[in-house]
Amino acid sequence: MLLRELGELTGHLIEIGIVDAQNYSTIQQLSGNTWTVSQAGTQLNLALKKRPYEEIYLELLSGSSFTLLLLDGALMQFSYEGSGEEVVRHRLAYLPSPTLLPYQNDPELYLREFHFVDIVGHQVVPVPVRFDFDAREDVARDLVHPVSHLTLGQYQHCRVPVSRPASPREFAEFIVHSFYSTPEMPRLNLKPHVLGLRPTITANELKTLHFSIPGAK
Amino acid sequence: MTIEIIRGTTTKPAATDKLIELFRETSGLEGQLIVGFPNLGGQPEDATADALWLSREYGPVLFDLVEGTEVGDFERRQDDLFRLFQSRLFQNRDLVRKRELLVTPYVVTFAPRVTTLGVSTSVATITDGKSLFPEIRNFGRQNLDTEVYEKLLSAAQSISSIRRARQTRVVQKADSRGAKLIKLESSIATLDNKQHHAVVETIEGVQRLRGLAGSGKTIILALKVAYLHGRHPDWRIAVTFYTRALKEQFRQLITTFCVEQSGAEPDWDRIHIINAWGGRGGIDRTGIYKQFCDKNQVEYFDLQTAAERFGRSNAFEGAVKEALLKARNPLPLYDVILVDEAQDFPPPFLRMCYSMLGEERRLVYAYDELQSLNGDGLPDAREIFGTDDQGRPLVSFDESTYDLGARRDIVLEKCYRNSRPLLATAHALGFGIYREARNSEEIGLVQIFDQPRLWRDIGYHVSGGELLPGKKVALARSPESSPKFLEAHSPSSDLIQFHQFDSASEQNEWVANEVQKNLTQDELRFDDIMVVNPNPFTARKNLGPLRRMLLDLGVNNHIAGVDMSTDVFFAPDRESITFTGINRAKGNEAGMVYVVNSQEGNDNRGNLAVVRNRLFTAITRSKAWVRVCGIGAEMDLLMQEFESVKRAQFELDFDYPTDSQRERLRIVHREISSADETQISQTGEAMKHFIEGVRSGQLYKEDLPPDLLDQLKTMLESEQERG
Numbered sequence: 001m002l003l004r005e006l007g008e009l010t011g012h013l014i015e016i017g018i019v020d021a022q023n024y025s026t027i028q029q030l031s032g033n034t035w036t037v038s039q040a041g042t043q044l045n046l047a048l049k050k051r052p053y054e055e056i057y058l059e060l061l062s063g064s065s066f067t068l069l070l071l072d073g074a075l076m077q078f079s080y081e082g083s084g085e086e087v088v089r090h091r092l093a094y095l096p097s098p099t100l101l102p103y104q105n106d107p108e109l110y111l112r113e114f115h116f117v118d119i120v121g122h123q124v125v126p127v128p129v130r131f132d133f134d135a136r137e138d139v140a141r142d143l144v145h146p147v148s149h150l151t152l153g154q155y156q157h158c159r160v161p162v163s164r165p166a167s168p169r170e171f172a173e174f175i176v177h178s179f180y181s182t183p184e185m186p187r188l189n190l191k192p193h194v195l196g197l198r199p200t201i202t203a204n205e206l207k208t209l210h211f212s213i214p215g216a217k
Numbered sequence: 218m219t220i221e222i223i224r225g226t227t228t229k230p231a232a233t234d235k236l237i238e239l240f241r242e243t244s245g246l247e248g249q250l251i252v253g254f255p256n257l258g259g260q261p262e263d264a265t266a267d268a269l270w271l272s273r274e275y276g277p278v279l280f281d282l283v284e285g286t287e288v289g290d291f292e293r294r295q296d297d298l299f300r301l302f303q304s305r306l307f308q309n310r311d312l313v314r315k316r317e318l319l320v321t322p323y324v325v326t327f328a329p330r331v332t333t334l335g336v337s338t339s340v341a342t343i344t345d346g347k348s349l350f351p352e353i354r355n356f357g358r359q360n361l362d363t364e365v366y367e368k369l370l371s372a373a374q375s376i377s378s379i380r381r382a383r384q385t386r387v388v389q390k391a392d393s394r395g396a397k398l399i400k401l402e403s404s405i406a407t408l409d410n411k412q413h414h415a416v417v418e419t420i421e422g423v424q425r426l427r428g429l430a431g432s433g434k435t436i437i438l439a440l441k442v443a444y445l446h447g448r449h450p451d452w453r454i455a456v457t458f459y460t461r462a463l464k465e466q467f468r469q470l471i472t473t474f475c476v477e478q479s480g481a482e483p484d485w486d487r488i489h490i491i492n493a494w495g496g497r498g499g500i501d502r503t504g505i506y507k508q509f510c511d512k513n514q515v516e517y518f519d520l521q522t523a524a525e526r527f528g529r530s531n532a533f534e535g536a537v538k539e540a541l542l543k544a545r546n547p548l549p550l551y552d553v554i555l556v557d558e559a560q561d562f563p564p565p566f567l568r569m570c571y572s573m574l575g576e577e578r579r580l581v582y583a584y585d586e587l588q589s590l591n592g593d594g595l596p597d598a599r600e601i602f603g604t605d606d607q608g609r610p611l612v613s614f615d616e617s618t619y620d621l622g623a624r625r626d627i628v629l630e631k632c633y634r635n636s637r638p639l640l641a642t643a644h645a646l647g648f649g650i651y652r653e654a655r656n657s658e659e660i661g662l663v664q665i666f667d668q669p670r671l672w673r674d675i676g677y678h679v680s681g682g683e684l685l686p687g688k689k690v691a692l693a694r695s696p697e698s699s700p701k702f703l704e705a706h707s708p709s710s711d712l713i714q715f716h717q718f719d720s721a722s723e724q725n726e727w728v729a730n731e732v733q734k735n736l737t738q739d740e741l742r743f744d745d746i747m748v749v750n751p752n753p754f755t756a757r758k759n760l761g762p763l764r765r766m767l768l769d770l771g772v773n774n775h776i777a778g779v780d781m782s783t784d785v786f787f788a789p790d791r792e793s794i795t796f797t798g799i800n801r802a803k804g805n806e807a808g809m810v811y812v813v814n815s816q817e818g819n820d821n822r823g824n825l826a827v828v829r830n831r832l833f834t835a836i837t838r839s840k841a842w843v844r845v846c847g848i849g850a851e852m853d854l855l856m857q858e859f860e861s862v863k864r865a866q867f868e869l870d871f872d873y874p875t876d877s878q879r880e881r882l883r884i885v886h887r888e889i890s891s892a893d894e895t896q897i898s899q900t901g902e903a904m905k906h907f908i909e910g911v912r913s914g915q916l917y918k919e920d921l922p923p924d925l926l927d928q929l930k931t932m933l934e935s936e937q938e939r940g
Binding site: 113 | 459460461495496504519521533753754756757760761769773776791793800801
């Protein structure tokens with residue numbers, strides 16, 4: 001289901017011209033009935049954690065460790081880990097280019113094949129966005145490390161609580177609606193395949209400012 | 218019999234001049250004298266060949282020049298030259314028989330300022346101006362036959378095994394497309410004579426290198442850099458270009474050439490491969506314009522701020538002009554600047570480069586007037602570089618006696634990428650040679666060179682009629698300008714094909730299936746295939762559905778988006794087909810090229826020159842096969858043009874336009890900005906309403922203010938007279 005949803009959203013984003021390149025995600029069976037769905041080079045992320053953002057970005061780009069490369073140079077990574085029918089962990093990352101202007105600020109730049117697109121001044125403030133989910137025991141801590149959380153801008157301890165894990169479609173729609181939409185553009189409306197992701201948010205976390213992903217359509 | 222002198226760069230100007238003078242004064246000499254011969258390899262402390270004379274009579278004679286009166290250890294230098302040159306010749310099977318070289322290299326030290334003579338030792342010869350030729354005669358004649366002499370020439374000139382070795386191909390079928398590409402690639406792996414000369418010829422001042430796409434301009438520039446760096450390691454050299462993808466290509470080529478020539482990596486503190494514009498953030502990001510601003514302390518604009526200030530389509534030109542205006546006395550930054558793809562830059566950029574050079578003004582720029590995708594080529598030198606306070610042009614391409622042996626204006630008419638049928642078709646379509654006049658046009662032609670002689674420059678000869686305004690002419694390419702091996706591998710019906718479809722989805726389906734066939738049956742690699750949408754503005758929208766279709770067939774693909782290094786996109790091991798709009802296709806080539814949606818813009822009136830240039834560029838990306846695809850009735854028209862050029866056996870047979878016809882073409886099909894386009898269509902609408910109104914009796918032409926009516930009348934009348 002995960003792969004199907006990923007495949008369909010990739011196809012759709014290619015068709016509308018937002019995705020420039022893509023790497024196939026594959027499913028890997030691990031010991032017992034655990035599995036992962038991701039693209040190659042996922043391990044690279046950990047190794048790079050402490051490096052300057054620009055280096056991380058370039059390393060991931062040149063190593064082709066992304067699921068999708070968007071038209072303004074931003075990368076998207078989708079990786080899931082599960083056991084049987086259950087999703088146990090996910091890491092969904094949006095990594096914008098540190099040197100290019102965001103698409104939304106000047107769509108023509110990218111739609112019309114302009115030259116010198118890389119000649120930008122100080123206007124670029126890249127804000128990576130990550131949705132992480134980790135249901136393994138002993139990882140989460142109420143309020144401090146929510147099971148599902150959102151990290152903005154690579155801040156080490158930024159973990160905004162999120163109500164539940166996100167499906168590939170939900171993450172992609174969130175990114176496209178937030179960063180690749182102009183008022184004239186029709187909104188994405190992809191078909192859901194991944195259903196039944198259960199809430200993980202705690203009662204205490206519900207009382208703070210948090211992100212809420214609506215239930216299945 | 219004449220001697221051809223090729224003048225390179227030297228650190229010994231007086232002795233060099235004297236040598237050239239002697240060669241020119243002495244009658245009866247033949248062959249080639251190359252002054253400032255490229256490094257022969259060897260160790261850094263080895264001597265370099267200051268000149269080499271190749272002739273049938275005496276074979277190769279190497280010169281060690283002495284500028285002053287100190288001859289130094291000339292015996293050792295001569296040994297170096299002999300050893301290195303001989304080992305180069307030994308690399309050539311055709312020059313060796315029974316373990317012996319068929320030619321003997323001679324070495325002579327030429328010291329025109331040394332007066333005490335007779336220093337000849339048993340092995341080394343030293344000579345002054347008077348005794349040079351007598352000494353050479355003493356070596357004895359070798360009288361080489363033509364075959365050996367030709368081999369000697371090519372052995373002496375093989376500076377490099379140019380083509381970057383891409384991943385090796387594996388083919389199983391002897392006649393598959395993959396196998397054909399292997400043969401093609403090995404045939405173009407060496408430089409020809411003219412290309413070799415273009416590398417070496419060096420002048421003080423501005424040098425222009427013109428040639429079609431695929432004539433080797435980029436490789437020649439890269440070799441020039443390596444050559445100049447080898448001869449003058451202390452020079453500061455900059456190379457710049459328009460398409461960012463070229464950066465990586467230049468880096469690889471220059472590294473290879475430097476290593477081959479001197480055994481050492483180039484000194485990257487001395488050679489800068491940089492963008493034209495340049496952003497903030499150090500040497501990796503800097504560019505010509507950025508450095509100019511920094512050095513002369515004038516305001517720097519990035520793309521956004523420049524677009525706000527000067528308008529988007531004028532952004533770079535505006536920024537460059539402003540900087541030139543503000544920097545009154547620009548400071549020198551480089552000893553040489555080489556500009557590739559000069560046709561894509563606004564002319565003031567070349568002036569900026571010129572102003573950043575020392576007194577010698579060594580600027581080399583390569584351009585292809587036909588590839589200019591913005592509709593018009595570069596203006597002439599007087600306009601680009603301006604005039605001095607006496608009104609004389611600062612730069613001129615007329616030859617002066619000084620540069621005998623080194624041309625200021627080098628034309629490469631031989632095209633090594635596109636076969637004759639392909640190139641002739643691209644030209645026929647680009648100029649609209651066989652296009653039928655439509656609407657109220659007088660002739661179907663879309664554009665034409667201002668100077669008919671340019672046809673000769675790009676490798677056409679007159680095969681019938683006269684190449685004169687108002688006359689009938691037939692132009693054809695010869696085996697000299699379009700080598701046979703480029704077309705011999707496949708029938709012309711396979712080299713180039715046009716396909717018409719009723720809908721975009723039919724077109725896409727056909728292309729997707731063909732691509733899959735190329736990969737599974739034809740033994741082509743992913744990087745051998747490229748899909749181009751000629752219109753850069755519709756590329757994403759048009760290519761999306763086709764990309765998805767291919768992906769569904771299991772063929773991975775990508776769109777060449779934001780300029781990234783070629784590493785990411787044209788890497789041979791990346792199993793992904795490249796899709797691109799025309800702007801990103803430039804500077805790249807592939808064995809099989811699919812041009813899709815070729816009909817777009819074909820019904821334009823204004824802007825048609827741009828539309829046709831894009832088509833030309835798209836077709837000429839192919840080094841072997843091309844499939845031109847399109848939809849609907851407009852594609853039918855393009856196919857008819859193709860049928861005509863095919864019927865004419867890929868010759869261009871047409872009425873050369875008169876001067877006034879040419880002028881009108883320029884106006885009718887000129888490039889128009891999108892703002893102008895809106896205005897033209899609005900005005901057109903208003904006119905239509907008015908005419909309809911008058912026709913139907915709702916309006917009277919007298920309703921217009923009388924002076925407006927008069928102006929309109931005058932305009933139309935003068936138009937008639939001219940036409």
